[in-house]
Amino acid sequence: MDYQFKDIEQKWQKFWADNQTFKADDKTIKPKYYVLDMFPYPSGAGLHVGHPLGYIASDIFARYKRLKGFNVLHPMGYDSFGLPAEQYAIQTGQHPAITTEANIATYRRQLDQIGFSFDWSREVRTSSPDYYKWTQWIFMQLFNSWYNKDADKAESIDKLVKHFEQNGSAGINAVCDDEIQSFTADQWKAMSNQEQQAELLKYRLTYLRESTVNWCPALGTVLANDEVKDGFSERGGYPVEQKKMMQWSMRITAYADRLLKGLDTIDWPEPLKEMQRNWIGKSVGALVKFKVPNLRPTNVEDIYDTEPTPKVIEVFTTRADTIFGATFLVLAPEHELVAGLTTAEQKADITNYIAQAKKKSELERMSDAKTVSGAFTGSYAINPVDGAKVPIWIADYVLAGYGTGAVMAVPSGDQRDYLFAKHYNLPIIQIIDIQKIETEADPTKEGHYVNSGFINGLTYKEATAAVIAKLEEVGAGKAKVNFRMRDAIFGRQRYWGEPVPVYFKDELPYLIAEKDLPLVLPEVDKYLPTEDGEPPLARAKDWNYNGYEYELSTMPGWAGSSWYWFRYMDAQNDDAFASKEAIEYWKDVDLYIGGSEHATGHLLYSRFWNKFMKDIGLVAVEEPFKKLINQGMIQGRSNFVYRVIDDEGRGTNTFVSFGLRKEYKTSDIHVDVNIVENDILNINKFKAWRPEFADAEFILENGKYVCGVEVEKMSKRYYNVVNPDDIATRYGADTLRMYEMFLGPLEQSKPWNTNGIEGVFKFLRKFWRLFHNDAWEFNVSANEPSKAELKTLHTIIRKVEEDVERFSFNTSVSSFMIAVNELTALKSNNKAILNDMVIILSPYAPHICEELWTFLGNEAGTLSYTSFPKFNPAYLVEDEFAYPISINGKTKLNLNIPLSLEGADVEAFVLASADVQKYLDGKTPRKVIVVKGRIVNMVV
Numbered sequence: 001m002d003y004q005f006k007d008i009e010q011k012w013q014k015f016w017a018d019n020q021t022f023k024a025d026d027k028t029i030k031p032k033y034y035v036l037d038m039f040p041y042p043s044g045a046g047l048h049v050g051h052p053l054g055y056i057a058s059d060i061f062a063r064y065k066r067l068k069g070f071n072v073l074h075p076m077g078y079d080s081f082g083l084p085a086e087q088y089a090i091q092t093g094q095h096p097a098i099t100t101e102a103n104i105a106t107y108r109r110q111l112d113q114i115g116f117s118f119d120w121s122r123e124v125r126t127s128s129p130d131y132y133k134w135t136q137w138i139f140m141q142l143f144n145s146w147y148n149k150d151a152d153k154a155e156s157i158d159k160l161v162k163h164f165e166q167n168g169s170a171g172i173n174a175v176c177d178d179e180i181q182s183f184t185a186d187q188w189k190a191m192s193n194q195e196q197q198a199e200l201l202k203y204r205l206t207y208l209r210e211s212t213v214n215w216c217p218a219l220g221t222v223l224a225n226d227e228v229k230d231g232f233s234e235r236g237g238y239p240v241e242q243k244k245m246m247q248w249s250m251r252i253t254a255y256a257d258r259l260l261k262g263l264d265t266i267d268w269p270e271p272l273k274e275m276q277r278n279w280i281g282k283s284v285g286a287l288v289k290f291k292v293p294n295l296r297p298t299n300v301e302d303i304y305d306t307e308p309t310p311k312v313i314e315v316f317t318t319r320a321d322t323i324f325g326a327t328f329l330v331l332a333p334e335h336e337l338v339a340g341l342t343t344a345e346q347k348a349d350i351t352n353y354i355a356q357a358k359k360k361s362e363l364e365r366m367s368d369a370k371t372v373s374g375a376f377t378g379s380y381a382i383n384p385v386d387g388a389k390v391p392i393w394i395a396d397y398v399l400a401g402y403g404t405g406a407v408m409a410v411p412s413g414d415q416r417d418y419l420f421a422k423h424y425n426l427p428i429i430q431i432i433d434i435q436k437i438e439t440e441a442d443p444t445k446e447g448h449y450v451n452s453g454f455i456n457g458l459t460y461k462e463a464t465a466a467v468i469a470k471l472e473e474v475g476a477g478k479a480k481v482n483f484r485m486r487d488a489i490f491g492r493q494r495y496w497g498e499p500v501p502v503y504f505k506d507e508l509p510y511l512i513a514e515k516d517l518p519l520v521l522p523e524v525d526k527y528l529p530t531e532d533g534e535p536p537l538a539r540a541k542d543w544n545y546n547g548y549e550y551e552l553s554t555m556p557g558w559a560g561s562s563w564y565w566f567r568y569m570d571a572q573n574d575d576a577f578a579s580k581e582a583i584e585y586w587k588d589v590d591l592y593i594g595g596s597e598h599a600t601g602h603l604l605y606s607r608f609w610n611k612f613m614k615d616i617g618l619v620a621v622e623e624p625f626k627k628l629i630n631q632g633m634i635q636g637r638s639n640f641v642y643r644v645i646d647d648e649g650r651g652t653n654t655f656v657s658f659g660l661r662k663e664y665k666t667s668d669i670h671v672d673v674n675i676v677e678n679d680i681l682n683i684n685k686f687k688a689w690r691p692e693f694a695d696a697e698f699i700l701e702n703g704k705y706v707c708g709v710e711v712e713k714m715s716k717r718y719y720n721v722v723n724p725d726d727i728a729t730r731y732g733a734d735t736l737r738m739y740e741m742f743l744g745p746l747e748q749s750k751p752w753n754t755n756g757i758e759g760v761f762k763f764l765r766k767f768w769r770l771f772h773n774d775a776w777e778f779n780v781s782a783n784e785p786s787k788a789e790l791k792t793l794h795t796i797i798r799k800v801e802e803d804v805e806r807f808s809f810n811t812s813v814s815s816f817m818i819a820v821n822e823l824t825a826l827k828s829n830n831k832a833i834l835n836d837m838v839i840i841l842s843p844y845a846p847h848i849c850e851e852l853w854t855f856l857g858n859e860a861g862t863l864s865y866t867s868f869p870k871f872n873p874a875y876l877v878e879d880e881f882a883y884p885i886s887i888n889g890k891t892k893l894n895l896n897i898p899l900s901l902e903g904a905d906v907e908a909f910v911l912a913s914a915d916v917q918k919y920l921d922g923k924t925p926r927k928v929i930v931v932k933g934r935i936v937n938m939v940v
Contacts, residue, residue: 001776003768005732009847013112021861022074022117026570026582030071034586035062036568036625038594038602039079039126039561042103044088047110049722049740049752050634050714054593056737057631057746057809059116061591063843064804066117067868073586074117075568077124078104079561081554083227083235086496087219089527096496096527100127110724115733115846117864122571126560127496131567133518134577135560136501138609139206140511141616143502146203147175147254154254154615160203161196164188175254177202177209197508205612206250208509211489212334212400214361215243220529220536221493222247228361241358242334248491248500248553252608256280256483258622259607267627269747272599279600281484285318286468288408288477290329290381290390292341313337313381313392316403316482319413320471321463324452325431326408327421328391329381330374333357334400341392343378350375350394357396365396372423384476385467386453395420401486488605490556495527495536497554503545512545519550561602562609565589565624583618589625596630603628629807632749633713634740636720639676640708641686642666644699653692656699658706664699671707672719674726678755681705711751722752734845735761738816741809741844760813764848767820767841770834771852778855780831787875789833792822794875800840801871809844816841831856836869885916886937892919899933906930910938 016022035058040051062074078100085096085103104125111118124131145154150173163172168184180202188196201207214223218238227233228240252259260280263273289312313329331338333354342350353375357365374395381390390408397416398407411421411428421428433448449455454470455463471477491500499519502509512519522540530538535552537543543550563577569586570578603625610624642661644654656664658679675685683705687694698705712718727736739760744750773779785793796819803812823833835856842849842863853863882894883906895916897909907928910916920940929937 001772003765003848005734005764005848006729008851009113009115009728009733012847012850013115015850015861016115016117017112017120019861020119020121021864022072022119023121024073024075024119025071026585028071030069032586032590033062033065033070033072034565034588034590035065035072035074036565036589036592037076038592038598039077039564040107041079041082041084042100042107043084044099044103044106045716045721046103046106047724048714049724049727049736050636052111052114052724052736053634053740053746054595054629054631055111055116056114056740057629057807058591058593060737060741060809060843061804061807063117063846063864064868066864067839067843067866069867073122073568074119075122075124075571076111076116076118076120077122077564077568078107078126079557079564080104080125080127081497081557081560083219083221083494083496083557086494086527087235089496093526097127100125113728113733114724114736117846122568124564124567124571126498126564129518129520130574132498132560134567135498135555135563136517136519137514137577138563138613139555139559140501140514141618142206142250142612143204143509143511145205145612145616147205147251149173149175152258154205154612156616157200157204161200174203175251177207194506194508197510201508205254206248206490208246209249209487210244211247211249212242213245213247213489214240215245216240220533222489222491231359231361231364239359240361242360242362243358244334247489248551249487250490250608252488252604253483253485255608255611256282256485258611259485259604262607262611262623266623266625268625269596269628269630272596272603272628272630275596275599276604279485279604283316283318283482283484285316285480285482286320286471286477287404287480287482288315288317288320288323288384288471289313289475290315290384290408291476292337292379292381292392311337311340313406314404315406315408316480317408319410319464320467320477321449321455321460322410322413322431323383323385323408323467324449324455325410325412325429326383326390327411327427327429328393328409330393330395330398330407330409330417330420331377332398332400332405333394333396335394335398335405338377338394341377341379346376346378350377353394353396360396362399362401365399372419374420374424376424384474385470391426393420393424402484403482485604488608490559491553492556493529493535493552494554495521495524497556498559499537499554500551502551503548504551505548509551510548516545521554558602558605562605563613565606566613566619577618584620588621588623590627592625592628593631594628595633629747631746632744634743635711635749635751636714636718636722637673637751637753638710638712638718638720639671639673639679639681640668640710641671641681641705642668642708653695654697654699655705657701657704658708659701660699661708668708670717670719673722673754676707679707679709681707714752720752722754727754727757731757731761732764732847734764734847738764738813738844742813744810746807746809763817763820764845766824767816767837768848768852770820770823770829770837771855780829780834780856782831785830785833786826786828787879788826789823789828789830790875792819792826792828793833793836793869794872795819796840797836797869797871798873798876801868804843813844816844839863839866839869881933883910884935885910885919886935887919887925888938888940892916895936902932903930906932906936910936 037055037058062072066072080100085099088099089096144157146157146160148155166185168188169182181199214228216223216233216238219233223233231240233240260282263276292311292313374393377392379392381392383390409417411418412430429451431449431452433450449458449463455466468479499521501512501519522543524536524539527536529535537552566578570582573579606624611622613619614622641655643666644652644656645665645667646652651667656666672689675682675689683698687696714721724736739757742760771778771780796815799815800812838849838852850863854860880896880898883897884891885893885895893915895913897906901909907930923940925938925940927939
């Protein structure tokens with residue numbers, strides 16, 4: 001029977017599901033190997049052919065590791081809380097859970113159709129109460145913890161309370177809010193419970209604070225930076241503004257140094273690690289205080305009716321030595337002191353500028369280096385080292401959440417400050433004599449300071465030390481290590497997310513009892529914010545905790561994905577997020593595959609939660625993912641038709657083929673790639689594609705309509721989305737799997753081109769052919785393999801081992817094709833050879849291999865757990881060579897001669913050959929020249 005891939009694939013997918021073939025064993029003497037794909041969000045559109053790329057790679061590796069004797073955990077689940085489902089609910093009134101369930105069903109069907117070896121018994125969904133019970137529980141552990149700098153780890157809040165009771169606040173070195181109280185043990189005990197809880201909130205690892213956020217009024221929620229593009233929400237394209245709100249936050253900054261150091265211990269792509277290093281942004285410098293003599297208080301309605309009071313503006317700088325060149329200060333538009341600094345004359349300018357700044361996202365403000373804009377507050381600060389008056393401006397290139405939200409601008413040392421100073425005609429003081437720098441024009445090298453008071457003539461290091469010492473002496477600053485990374489905002493004003501297990505009493509947050517977990521999402525009449533602007537959960541009726549109001553925000557999208565790999569270890573556990581035994585056995589993820597777009601979001605938060613959970617004894621390892629690979633993107637291959645434009649500039653209903661388009665005035669139109677084959681348009685399908693093309697006319701070349709081609713992002717708007725269902729239906733899942741690997745290196749982006757898939761399908765059919773005779777009857781022999789067959793087999797064994805171990809899957813596919821061609825040429829149908837070939841190919845094309853495995857007499861389903869063939873280098877050692885035989889300067893034939901023969905023995909072997917004697921035609925050579933291992937020349 002010919003290769004019937006549809007029946008074969010359906011048969012084995014059912015077998016794997018019915019027998020739970022890929023269920024991982026928690027109790028085995030085998031070494032463990034944990035292969036994980038990044039958590040997918042199940043969108044309504046389902047998968048396109050770009051999505052499975054990483055899944056196929058991880059599945060090949062998981063199957064290969066099983067063959068190598070490992071106990072493999074290869075799970076799958078869904079990051080199923082998401083804004084798209086909520087937006088659909090807002091538009092239609094349908095509960096997000098219904099939409100999510102339908103989307104998951106589509107994903108599951110598509111994943112099964114591709115033949116992945118997932119352990120589905122461990123499936124998790126972040127939107128399931130059984131799962132988010134433990135997300136809430138982890139939140140509670142964070143709330144009940146603080147970070148002890150001396151121990152360099154998180155500890156129980158109870159330990160902090162005990163210290164307060166015995167010693168007061170003395171001796172506490174914590175990561176906490178800036179404004180904490182100093183008190184004795186007696187003063188602590190004298191505080192009311194409400195006062196104590198308010199103080200403890202300043203230390204907890206998850207806490208409430210006023211934060212600047214991306215607020216989208218149309219969506220009624222806060223958005224993460226990666227959900228905002230060009231000042232608009234990525235979902236829906238609604239305006240986004242910067243706004244201060246009371247938000248839950250998490251002190252990821254407590255782990256900044258550990259997050260930085262941990263990057264040196266993991267096998268991740270260096271560009272990704274560098275992105276994290278830059279995001280964390282460790283800087284060594286100084287905190288400097290600039291006094292502002294005319295700062296006005298900001299806690300009254302009309303700030304201009306009050307007397308000014310002295311205050312300070314704090315800035316962090318890595319270049320304390322340049323303080324003599326600081327000619328102005330720049331504050332973020334959201335800085336809390338802006339209102340108090342603004343004079344009556346500048347109020348209109350400042351108000352207008354702040355309004356414009358709110359329209360930009362933080363990412364836009366950080367990246368927009370060429371645009372210079374700002375507004376003068378009308379106030380001045382005093383330089384603490386020379387007493388100079390320094391004007392105070394606001395500008396959107398300074399962010400409230402980074403550092404102190406204020407910078408001292410040194411135009412002679414910073415390009416952005418220089419452009420700002422030139423634009424607004426502000427002073428530029430040259431503080432480095434470039435001519436005196438001995439090494440290169442870099443003030444951090446040996447140089448000579450001018451116009452710089454007591455540091456004139458000093459080197460960079462000397463000047464820095466002198467300035468910091470002076471600041472400390474006058475109480476205007478100190479040395480400081482700073483991090484660019486900010487605490488993570490942990491709240492969204494949405495419905496479809498994890499409820500925060502908190503209620504409010506006397507305006508302070510308290511945790512609900514653990515026995516009351518999970519706190520389940522309540523029913524609401526609408527999924528919109530209330531008319532008063534409160535989050536959708538405020539619509540829930542009689543939703544409270546013993547009469548106290550619950551937190552109305554839900555957790556952000558990254559909450560459930562920050563620990564999910566642990567749940568896979570013990571997914572059905574009702575008593576813990578995972579058992580100690582499971583955690584001790586599986587420990588961490590050995591291989592993690594996913595997109596680089598998660599570099600500074602999911603991956604940082606996951607590492608943060610993992611380190612916290614280790615601190616409090618829940619897990620055994622510091623880092624969650626040992627090795628990480630970022631798969632490249634499969635880009636779309638767009639096709640175009642060319643509409644003829646008439647003399648008046650209007651589009652006609654005539655379309656000209658690609659090769660003839662320059663003879664006409666045309667406009668190009670994206671056309672659905674699914675009605676194009678090998679760039680040839682199916683005209684009938686095009687006419688049926690859209691009503692306006694029903695009567696279309698075509699100018700053809702050679703009787704065909706040839707489409708134009710361009711590589712673009714795979715997107716519905718370009719009509720270049722290829723559904724894996726269509727490919728699997730037409731060619732089979734094994735063909736799809738191998739073709740996606742064949743497209744190019746895993747880490748690189750590459751265009752999808754359905755035109756080349758036929759070659760992979762033909763290869764699998766050719767492989768199937770090895771097992772059958774001309775009548776398509778199964779036919780293998782039990783003879784001893786020939787040397788040539790063994791050479792081909794062991795060449796591919798070595799090649800696949802090397803390629804898979806270094807994740808070079810595309811080169812393996814090419815090698816498989818070569819091996820099958822060689823075996824076909826040898827007319828090989830040897831059972832021993834083909835048995836091993838089936839095993840070697842099975843990680844790539846599991847369905848066809850399972851079928852052939854049983855044809856060969858093996859037990860059904862055992863292929864996944866058999867042993868990968870052992871490579872024997874002896875079979876690749878050449879013991880003979882195909883010598884070219886040349887007669888009178890012309891090569892007549894190649895003759896296999898043992899390499900053990902030399903000189904006269906080679907000559908005798910050649911002359912004894914009937915084929916050679918045929919060419920000699922009875923003549924005796926006058927001379928025979930033998931070049932061992934290269935050629936035999938005969939002169940007749």
